[in-house]
Amino acid sequence: MSDPADSPLISSEKFDAQSLAFDGQAFSYYEKHGAETVEHAFAIANILHIHARVLEASSFYRRAFDLHSKSQTEFPLPQSLLQVRLLCLLKAGLEANTQEIYELEKYSVPMANYIRGVSAAWRSGDTEGSLKLIGNAFEEFHSGEEIDRLYLEIALRWLRSFGSIDFPSNEKEIPHHLYMYWDNNPPEEIRNNIEFHKKIIGDNFTIFDQQSAAAWLYDYYGKDASELFLKVRHPAEGADILRLHVIMANGGWWLDADLKIRSPEAWANLAGSKAGCQLFTTDNFVLHNDFFGAAPSDPVITNAMMTAWANMFIHPHLYIAFKTGPGVLNRAVSRALFQSIRQNVTLPALRIDNQSTFDMYAEEYEVAYKSGGNSWHNQ
Incomplete structure (x- = not known):
């Protein structure tokens, strides 16, 4: 099983424009602004994430986290940066680093359990265990953020494991209007x-x-x-x-x-x-x-x-x-x-x-x- 540290981009502390040559928008942003502040590292990470360059995005989210003051008054919050870094690793087919999950837990237990839950669903197919781990961690996020979509996807997979999705029926009909x-x-x-x-x-x-x-x-x-x-x-x-x-x-x-x-x-x-x-x-x-x-x-x-x-x-x-x-x-x-x-x-x-x-x-x-x-x- 791959380890995030095996990625040259993640293991290296050197961030330069050449490492972003595969993404024109990220490359241009880096050349203009660099990645020496939380704001700029976060912006590059978001560009890469949008373009489905999730492994590379994870490294820049981590860089933004490392540059962060860790204050709960500086946005984005440190826990937000770390959880999306770990989620990107899972999207890349890698294991989320256990040490980093514990690090995330210091800032937000629900977010750490969210990452554990997604890992359980994606890595081992344990949808029931995933839902129990995630709990209502979605309340730590704005409505409509990715956690709601992932939670629904996992819940529907869990319900289908019983052979069908059998929601309760209702005595009232939906008015035909x-x-x-x-x-x-x-x-x-x-x-x-x-x-x-x-x-x-x-x-x-x-x-x-x-x-x-x-x-x-x-x-x-x-x-x-x-x-x-x-x-x-x-x-x-x-x-x-x-x-x-x-x-x-x-x-x-x-x-x-x-x-x-x-x-x-x-x-x-x-x-x-x-x-x-x-x-x-x-x-x-x-x-x-x-x-x-x-x-x-x-x-x-x-x-x-x-x-x-x-x-x-x-x-x-x-x-x-x-x-x-x-x-x-x-x-x-x-x-x-x-x-x-x-x-x-x-x-x-x-x-x-x-x-x-x-x-x-x-x-x-x-x-x-x-x-x-x-x-x-x-x-």
Whole structure:
């Protein structure tokens, strides 16, 4: 089995531009800034990580950690640097160094157990042991960070080990009603998409704009919710806030305006679902918030809405996908799974299907603004 110390880049204390010649962006950054501060070493590590150069990224995360004052007021925190360094080693197919895990434990026991848990799942296939080790370590991270995706992936593998994923059924059906939102002045393609759904769904379709959404929030959740919605820094954030509140109050299905239900038959097949909450995951275990359904007052949606509100006030500058978007659904599911596995709490009536099932019901709707990279759904 390989040892991280066998890597020339990791074992060497010399960091130079030549060692980054394989990555043009990292190479350019190093030539301009060097790697003699936490900020610059961390930036290079992130570039390498994004480009899937995980072994090399691990060495620069370690360098950033070594340069760090170890103060809990200097960001990124030392434990964050060390845990991502160790995770990158695991991604590279190497063992996480035991001494470094103990070093991480001095700063954060949950993060150390997170690394131990991922190692148990990836190195020995022990998904049950992995989940027990990880526990609710995800609470040490912002909603939507990688730990939520890994936790979901491991949990689904564990559940499949029993032969099937058998979530509890629900007495309530998901109301057969579709909701959609576009803030103001929808382009022609979106207007056509709205008309398509009006035609195939009829009275069980509701389209909100900013004005009607603010009025609805005022009537159902009060002045503060309405004003919070109107003050969001980006339309995507407003759509995120609205969708959670609407499905929480009314139940039903949410579909982003740049998606399309495939056919009247696909819509009909969604009727009568006994899942309290129906979610779909991407191949990378990010839960879709652009298309999902739930019964009114579903606990998973309730938890996601609570997290979105907390993020709006506590982490206002957080990346939108983590702050109010798919990340809050991933975090809500992480909590539900943890409570079921570790605290013997009955799992909510939750169903999670994969991307191919998602594609059976909904498809991308071709719109011109996407080709220009201006989709507010991608912010």
